[in-house]
Amino acid sequence: MSNKILSALFGAGLAALALSPTAMAEPQELAEMHAEMDGCEACHADGEPSEDGAYEFEQCQSCHGTLAEMDAIHQPHDGNLMCADCHAPHDMSVGEKPTCDSCHDDGRTSEALLK
Template identity: 60%
Template sequence: MKNQYLYAIFAACLMTFVFSGGALAAGENLADYHAGMNGCESCHANEEPSADGAYEFEQCQSCHGSLAEMDDNHKPHEGMLMCADCHAVHDVNVGDKPTCEACHDDGRIAK
């Protein structure tokens, strides 16, 4: 009986730890979240944005994979868009997802 009680406490603590990390990140700005890994250089060379965003796009892909490797919402955009075109990392929070309607006003939706 004592072991079951200890197991229940351990499980509750573990679940609190696991879920609190996700809950804290959910309201955090994307840029701040990524900067927590390696400072601004997590995304930018020499802590400065590149002129065309290409360096930052490469950084996104180095961790998250190419658009073609992602889900069906990302694949059609391969070769046409960069991550920051939809995910404005300094303006949105972790967990916020852009909608198709933000760019497509012709009724197209993700499949």
């Protein structure tokens, strides 16, 4: 094939991708994504939030592992925080990540922790 035809096909493919429904989809909350798996019961006992969040924390760990088993950013928080303390499932969209300075005002960053 000639370069012009290949370029035209590549351009058409990029345009189709950019206009596809998934590319233009609205951000989805973490809770919505998890609810698609098994309804609200994916995270909540009987679909209702627990009083202290402990049940939901156990549900997070049953799929994602414990904080101690995770990367260097999560490990220092083991025993101190629950997942929803940083990952607000009803407020954050899929792919959003909390930053260190959301809680720490002393200049800590994930890059500093990993060095």
